Ligand code: ADP
């Protein structure tokens with residue numbers, strides 16, 4: 426096998442024990458030349474992720490609250506790691522610089538990025554690999570838009586100079602050199618960018634589960650692992666909340682046709698999940714997985730003869746545009762249309778928005794369903810089997826779940842249902858057991 430780019434998530438970088446597992450995985454195959462790491466994650470359930478503490482640090486300074494103690498907790502975690510691993514990366518000096526920057530108004534992005542930066546420095550020293558900072562290589566526009574091609578070139582040129590390197594995930598820089606992070610979980614994206622830029626044959630994403638499971642293991646007991654899944658299906662599942670891999674981590678690997686292998690640092694012998702372009706449905710398998718997201722509002726608009734009214738949907742969309750609100754889905758019937766909107770975009774705008782709809786649309790009724798969740802059932806195999814939707818709806822009805830909205834993608838790759846958030850877990854379990862024995 427050729428070059429492997431690997432990314433180790435927060436739980437794999439949480440303490441000396443985990444980092445020793447990382448070393449034995451990396452050293453067991455000389456092709457594992459480029460290693461992307463996250464900030465130290467939780468060591469046990471009630472523990473804190475370093476990234477969360479760094480964001481908290483920013484919040485403390487913004488509220489003019491004393492931050493010394495919190496900074497000390499973060500520093501001690503790194504000092505402990507430095508001592509445990511027996512490396513010398515000048516954690517004391519690094520923290521003096523962080524504190525100085527903090528006093529001078531450091532941004533949240535800069536502070537959060539220090540978790541990955543220090544983690545990568547330490548792990549590079551521990552493995553005896555070069556440290557390659559992503560500042561100046563992972564590039565964004567001044568407005569914060571990520572630059573795929575420029576990054577690919579800059580990163581590729583730098584990696585070509587190194588035989589082996591450890592690279593911090595999660596962040597890059599704006600044109601003025603200041604730090605910009607991806608959204609949470611973004612080290613997965615960096616891993617994918619490194620795989621593409623280094624022309625890797627495989628992108629291994631090492632985490633704390635033995636691959637992508639057919640449902641969230643925190644909801645369904647012992648869900649089955651998925652051995653193979655297409656980029657397309659995975660994108661649907663990650664977008665819909667299966668949080669194993671950041672939804673934007675798929676694109677760079679997909680562009681370069683690099684398969685992604687999700688693996689378990691705590692069970693390296695498990696084969697994990699292979700995500701690739703191969704989109705032939707797995708034999709005998711109807712659905713590939715089920716995932717969902719909470720915190721949506723559905724606005725149902727009913728107007729007699731709506732279907733004859735040209736430009737009705739356009740008017741709705743232009744009102745939403747005025748409020749700068751994106752929509753998740755717009756399932757429609759003959760005289761009805763439902764707007765599914767994530768709550769984070771509505772916040773204090775909902776009242777005004779409804780008032781505007783009432784004034785401008787001449788609708789017969791507008792109904793509001795709050796506290797909704799969306800659940801996607803995904804599978805390439807669904808297109809070729811009759812009665813999948815019926816089986817899904819029956820399972821939900823039998824479990825006493827009310828379905829408020831249905832959206833079946835024209836690709837027949839997924840069926841999305843809107844249910845009340847109180848029924849979220851029940852619905853996921855019901856769908857899982859309806860299709861997986
Ligand atoms: P990392 O820190 O390695 O990036 P994450 O916490 O981001 O790891 O992702 C792994 C976690 O995702 C698992 O521990 C599991 O709780 C959760 N998860 C949610 N949905 C799924 C799923 N369908 N399959 C596997 N894990 C899932």
Ligand code: ASP
Pocket residue numbers: 434435463464474476477540594595608609610611612613
């Ligand atoms: N440390 C960052 C986070 O917690 C990025 C990552 O782990 O992927 O979101």
Ligand code: MG
Pocket residue numbers: 434610613668669670671
């Ligand atoms: Mg993650």
